[in-house]
Amino acid sequence: MLKVELLMKSHVFLGNAAIIFLLITIVAIKKGNVGVSRVYALVSSVLLGLCSLFGGYWYIRYYPGVRNLLKVSEWSWAHRFFMETKEHVFFQVFLLSLFLTILLFRENDEQALRLASRVAWLTIGTAVLVNVFGHFVDLGISLILATHGG
Helix, strand or coil: CCHHHHHHHHHHHHHHHHHHHHHHHHHHHHCCCHHHHHHHHHHHHHHHHHHHHHHHHHHHHCHHHHHHHHHCCCCHHHHHHHHHHHHHHHHHHHHHHHHHHHHHHHCCCHHHHHHHHHHHHHHHHHHHHHHHHHHHHHHHHHHHHHHCCC
16 A cells, blocks of 8 residues: 555544544433543544644645646545635644544533533534545545546
């Protein structure tokens, strides 16, 4: 497996794993198990941080090589809409997960736990959106490389 493929598979795996940990965090909050929710929220933040690092490295190191092909192809909209949106939204996922973790470690009253649950759902929704957008960009890149012998 090529280095770039391993990098991207790791990036996607870490993001999806973080989503699973966020779902478990919500379950723990609903059951009133603040200690467990803190651990899972912290793990999701670490996973999303690593996901951002891996994705950022790929974006800086490998994406410029295919971006120009993508921008002049019939899939140019994949870059113009999906990648441009990802560029502005991805870091919000990490920041939301950090906010969730800090909130759970600092507060454990009823109101704070309701807010934490809502922040976790917002983080999941944003992460899923970024994930789906990434798949559109990946599809566009794969089709362009297939037609250009890459």
